[in-house]
Amino acid sequence: MSNKFKVLLVDLTQKKASIQYFDRKNNWLGGSGLAAGLFAQFADFKADPFDPCQPLILAIGPLTGYFPMMSKTVLGFLSPYHGQYAETHAGGRSALSLRFTGYDAIVIKGRASQLSCLAISSKNIELIPTPYLHKLDVFRTGKLLRKIFPEHSGHRSILRIGPAGENLANFALINVDTYRHFGRLGSGAIMGAKNLKGIVLAGDGRLPLEPTQTREYTAIYDEIFRIITRTRAVHKYHDLGTAQNLIPLNELQALPWRNLQETTDPKVQNISGETFAEKLLLRQTACAHCPVGCIHIGLLREKFGPEHEFLYRQVAYDYEPIFAVGSMLGMTQENHVLTLLEDVERVGLDVISTGVALAWATEALQKGVITLKQTLVPLKFGELAPYRQAISHLAFKKNDFYAHLAQGTLKAAQKFGGEDFACVLGQEMAGYATGEAYFVSQALGFRHSHLDSGAYSFDQKENSKNISRAINFMLDQERYRCLLNSMVGCLFGRKAYSVENICKALNSLGYSFTKEQLEEIAQNIQASRWALKIKTGFNPDQVKIPKRYLEVKNWKGKIDADFLYQLKKAYAQEIKKLGQNPG
Numbered sequence: 001m002s003n004k005f006k007v008l009l010v011d012l013t014q015k016k017a018s019i020q021y022f023d024r025k026n027n028w029l030g031g032s033g034l035a036a037g038l039f040a041q042f043a044d045f046k047a048d049p050f051d052p053c054q055p056l057i058l059a060i061g062p063l064t065g066y067f068p069m070m071s072k073t074v075l076g077f078l079s080p081y082h083g084q085y086a087e088t089h090a091g092g093r094s095a096l097s098l099r100f101t102g103y104d105a106i107v108i109k110g111r112a113s114q115l116s117c118l119a120i121s122s123k124n125i126e127l128i129p130t131p132y133l134h135k136l137d138v139f140r141t142g143k144l145l146r147k148i149f150p151e152h153s154g155h156r157s158i159l160r161i162g163p164a165g166e167n168l169a170n171f172a173l174i175n176v177d178t179y180r181h182f183g184r185l186g187s188g189a190i191m192g193a194k195n196l197k198g199i200v201l202a203g204d205g206r207l208p209l210e211p212t213q214t215r216e217y218t219a220i221y222d223e224i225f226r227i228i229t230r231t232r233a234v235h236k237y238h239d240l241g242t243a244q245n246l247i248p249l250n251e252l253q254a255l256p257w258r259n260l261q262e263t264t265d266p267k268v269q270n271i272s273g274e275t276f277a278e279k280l281l282l283r284q285t286a287c288a289h290c291p292v293g294c295i296h297i298g299l300l301r302e303k304f305g306p307e308h309e310f311l312y313r314q315v316a317y318d319y320e321p322i323f324a325v326g327s328m329l330g331m332t333q334e335n336h337v338l339t340l341l342e343d344v345e346r347v348g349l350d351v352i353s354t355g356v357a358l359a360w361a362t363e364a365l366q367k368g369v370i371t372l373k374q375t376l377v378p379l380k381f382g383e384l385a386p387y388r389q390a391i392s393h394l395a396f397k398k399n400d401f402y403a404h405l406a407q408g409t410l411k412a413a414q415k416f417g418g419e420d421f422a423c424v425l426g427q428e429m430a431g432y433a434t435g436e437a438y439f440v441s442q443a444l445g446f447r448h449s450h451l452d453s454g455a456y457s458f459d460q461k462e463n464s465k466n467i468s469r470a471i472n473f474m475l476d477q478e479r480y481r482c483l484l485n486s487m488v489g490c491l492f493g494r495k496a497y498s499v500e501n502i503c504k505a506l507n508s509l510g511y512s513f514t515k516e517q518l519e520e521i522a523q524n525i526q527a528s529r530w531a532l533k534i535k536t537g538f539n540p541d542q543v544k545i546p547k548r549y550l551e552v553k554n555w556k557g558k559i560d561a562d563f564l565y566q567l568k569k570a571y572a573q574e575i576k577k578l579g580q581n582p583g
């Protein structure tokens with residue numbers, strides 16, 4: 001264990017790179033804490049997110065490479081979606097490849113003079129002009145990058161953007177190793193603004209094994225591995241995967257359908273995890289160093305000729321993507337959902353934001369708020385063909401309407417009308433109409449993600465309208481997740497990685513923490529992230545929750561507006577308190 005963070009600084013404008021060492025401050029830990037610390041150091045708080053001076057930061061944690069499910073990389077950036085500090089996480093091979101380059105983090109600033117790819121290994125850093133990749137889709141870009149950088153296959157991670165990122169769509173994502181993503185809040189557009197089509201992390205270095213030659217390491221590794229592989233803790237993620245949530249949420253009347261106009265539909269069976277598994281599932285795969293394998297790959301068979309001519313494609317699916325381009329768009333055929341997932345993937349858009357944006361556009365068209373002249377295609381819930389075209393229009397900003405929609409659903413609704421039914425909670429909603437705690441949690445949460453605190457489970461497990469219980473749940477969960485995200489562990493591994501086990505794992509590698517110290521550090525990271533978000537413009541008092549959410553009726557009855565607003569006010573106060581006292 002080194003007592004310094006080794007950080008690679010890349011300046012694309014100057015075509016220069018350097019290595020800088022930072023003291024291993026406790027409050028940085030790694031991952032989420034490290035990215036926030038580096039952002040505070042390198043960001044320009046007055047400049048626009050697309051300004052070349054803004055950093056794109058990749059960070060891994062102290063357990064990466066040493067423990068299972070420590071398979072994620074944190075990416076910190078100033079989001080073009082809302083102009084605030086944001087974080088997104090991805091797996092694939094990214095974390096292990098970065099570990100094997102020998103860096104704890106990479107900070108990329110500047111703008112390449114032409115469309116380029118950045119290749120980083122333990123020995124070299126190259127910026128290679130790739131103008132011929134201009135506007136190429138994610139799949140073809142991946143294929144070509146594998147040919148351009150043939151070395152270190154299996155130890156190499158390929159990050160790339162599609163046309164949506166190059167066109168600066170505010171919810172363009174970065175595709176990682178084909179089936180994983182740095183999704184949500186527009187990191188793909190930041191790469192586009194830097195003229196960076198791809199980043200190749202060639203993990204060609206070595207991982208020091210000395211720290212693992214102790215009894216303590218073996219004992220805690222075995223214990224964590226036992227929980228992951230020999231108990232039911234993560235079993236569901238491998239079997240049906242998160243797609244198994246479709247039916248239970250539909251039964252609770254908590255699955256958003258047709259732009260959240262309904263919350264249940266008997267046709268859910270057609271797009272359930274069970275149906276996907278029986279009809280489409282080809283295989284499960286995993287991020288590097290994860291024994292779970294929760295990534296479900298479906299086989300898409302597409303007829304392309306008048307006779308019996310078919311194309312076969314492998315498309316990843318999960319609960320959130322099925323909700324976004326399935327139930328939210330009224331799609332009730334599993335292969336149609338897979339087709340839309342493939343279309344969204346190809347252009348490099350975030351699937352949740354895309355589905356929710358198109359659901360709003362569909363209702364707006366039905367209500368006459370916008371016209372066919374604007375949508376160019378007759379969007380209709382349940383109709384595949386218009387959505388396929390609309391996805392491309394959105395990625396390429398085909399006209400003024402799609403250019404506005406690509407900025408975010410609420411921004412489009414503010415311009416064209418229909419704010420009341422824009423399903424936006426800080427960003428386009430995730431698939432949980434579970435109630436007040438979830439709506440407040442996503443609207444105000446740090447990443448505006450269902451994974452900030454998992455408040456949908458508070459709605460489901462607690463039949464309580466106790467404000468302080470709800471707030472404590474959200475803050476405690478968020479604080480614990482700050483710790484796990486600083487390692488950087490997969491959030492599906494929560495049962496294996498209690499604070500005690502994280503503490504034992506760190507100490508087995510030569511660190512020296514108590515559980516109480518880790519809890520304090522997690523709180524400091526939580527506070528410094530809030531401070532950054534507030535410093536970059538977030539005001540929790542100004543967050544609005546659209547009227548559509550007050551109309552939701554689920555298994556508990558109608559949404560309680562008084563409870564929702566009291567909860568929102570109380571959570572906003574806590575956020576401001578935390579943000580004023582960064583660690």
Ligand code: SF4
Nearest residue numbers: 286287290292294490
């Ligand atoms: S559980 Fe799934 S997302 Fe998490 S690390 Fe494993 S394969 Fe990746």
